[in-house]
Amino acid sequence: MSGGARFEYLLRLGDSCLVLGHRVSEWCGHAPELEEDIALANVALDLTGQADLLLGEAARTEGRGRDADALAFLRDAWDFRNLLICERPNGDFAHTIVRQFLFDAWQVELYAALTGSGDSALAGIAGKAVKEAEYHLRHSGEWVVRLGDGTAESRTRAQAALDALWPYTGEMFETDETSAALAAAHVAPDPESLRPGWTRIVDSILGEATLTKPQAGWMQTGGFNGRHSEALGHMLATMQFLPRAYPGAKW
Amino acid sequence: MVAPEAHGNRIAQAWSVLNGVMDPEVPVLSVVDLGVVRGVHEDSGELRIDLTPTYTGCPATAAIQLDVENAIEAAGLGRPTIRIVTSPAWTTDWMSADARRRLQEYGIAPPEQPAPQGRRALFAPAPALACPRCGSMRTRRTSEFGSTACKALYACEACAEPFEHFKCI
Ligand SMILES: [Zn+2]
Numbered sequence: 001m002s003g004g005a006r007f008e009y010l011l012r013l014g015d016s017c018l019v020l021g022h023r024v025s026e027w028c029g030h031a032p033e034l035e036e037d038i039a040l041a042n043v044a045l046d047l048t049g050q051a052d053l054l055l056g057e058a059a060r061t062e063g064r065g066r067d068a069d070a071l072a073f074l075r076d077a078w079d080f081r082n083l084l085i086c087e088r089p090n091g092d093f094a095h096t097i098v099r100q101f102l103f104d105a106w107q108v109e110l111y112a113a114l115t116g117s118g119d120s121a122l123a124g125i126a127g128k129a130v131k132e133a134e135y136h137l138r139h140s141g142e143w144v145v146r147l148g149d150g151t152a153e154s155r156t157r158a159q160a161a162l163d164a165l166w167p168y169t170g171e172m173f174e175t176d177e178t179s180a181a182l183a184a185a186h187v188a189p190d191p192e193s194l195r196p197g198w199t200r201i202v203d204s205i206l207g208e209a210t211l212t213k214p215q216a217g218w219m220q221t222g223g224f225n226g227r228h229s230e231a232l233g234h235m236l237a238t239m240q241f242l243p244r245a246y247p248g249a250k251w
Numbered sequence: 252m253v254a255p256e257a258h259g260n261r262i263a264q265a266w267s268v269l270n271g272v273m274d275p276e277v278p279v280l281s282v283v284d285l286g287v288v289r290g291v292h293e294d295s296g297e298l299r300i301d302l303t304p305t306y307t308g309c310p311a312t313a314a315i316q317l318d319v320e321n322a323i324e325a326a327g328l329g330r331p332t333i334r335i336v337t338s339p340a341w342t343t344d345w346m347s348a349d350a351r352r353r354l355q356e357y358g359i360a361p362p363e364q365p366a367p368q369g370r371r372a373l374f375a376p377a378p379a380l381a382c383p384r385c386g387s388m389r390t391r392r393t394s395e396f397g398s399t400a401c402k403a404l405y406a407c408e409a410c411a412e413p414f415e416h417f418k419c420i
Contacts, residue, residue, distance in 0.1 A: 049308025124338030
């Protein structure tokens with residue numbers, strides 16, 4: 001396996017955490033109730049912390065003198081390798097929660113598999129992060145049930161969010177040369193192998209929430225190759241403003 | 252050349268200094284009580300301290316690191332190097348019985364022991380907790396997340412006081 005494949009893979013994981021973490025942080029001060037404001041800020045912090053570890057490891061693999069901050073703040077949209085679902089705008093609260101739930105279920109499966117990785121650095125990060133991901137999944141899963149099996153209004157919104165986000169779930173299980181190289185080297189699981197566990201979690205929560213699982217159909221793709229929606233560029237303009245306007249700024 | 256006794260002494264001194272470095276968010280617990288200090292080593296005359304973060308995104312991690320460096324230096328043991336270790340992952344199981352008792356006295360319900368593992372922990376009902384003020388079991392969780400990454404919010408229906416629970420991971 002080449003160092004290039006490991007770098008690419010770490011960017012996929014790290015960028016997904018970073019981009020979703022920033023999105024969730026946009027709720028800070030705007031959530032429907034105080035407890036939820038605090039919860040979302042905590043989830044955002046955990047994801048940003050995971051991004052810091054993963055991108056730090058990516059920078060070491062790359063060996064070109066960059067660090068996690070340089071990767072986070074000084075790359076443009078086409079260099080990002082996050083799942084497209086992570087950059088979707090927040091929409092309403094139901095949209096944010098459904099996006100989080102679909103992602104958390106994937107992250108729990110992925111990190112659980114990575115704890116057995118032959119790559120000790122990656123296994124160490126996953127062992128730490130899987131506990132956080134499980135905690136996030138419990139929070140988002142409980143909300144999906146509450147919204148789906150709630151009022152007519154909350155149910156309509158949760159179903160609309162699920163229908164809109166579903167085409168972004170296919171990317172989680174995509175295989176390509178990078179994922180094949182990592183699987184062959186026992187560094188990462190075959191992405192397709194995560195699908196049964198993810199489906200079990202999703203089916204059980206959607207069932208409890210009395211929401212209708214969308215039909216399998218056409219899936220969005222492109223995040224792993226740097227083909228993003230315009231939403232990412234706008235998000236990065238906000239996220240990267242300070243270190244770009246004031247290079248080397250510290251506090 | 253440092254004599255072996257002196258060598259051992261310096262490490263023991265460092266541990267006793269670390270016992271006095273308190274967590275900035277939970278000031279009744281030291282960084283040793285919390286299980287954040289994973290080791291103290293001496294390499295060519297320099298102390299190296301291994302720390303592990305509680306949560307990956309815990310904003311107190313940097314503050315803890317700085318407090319440790321300053322305390323060791325102030326004790327005349329020299330500026331230590333800090334190494335951040337993530338494996339094995341931090342768990343509340345590393346918290347001593349005495350630390351749990353002090354947490355309880357401070358008004359924070361301590362984590363259950365042992366921490367629930369893996370999928371069994373998912374979607375399990377919230378653990379039944381005794382109110383740290385009045386001891387009643389008539390308590391309920393009001394939020395999975397609290398003022399810091401390591402805490403959840405509860406309320407006691409007997410004494411009507413809210414309290415925090417040190418989350419169990
Ligand atoms: Zn009480």
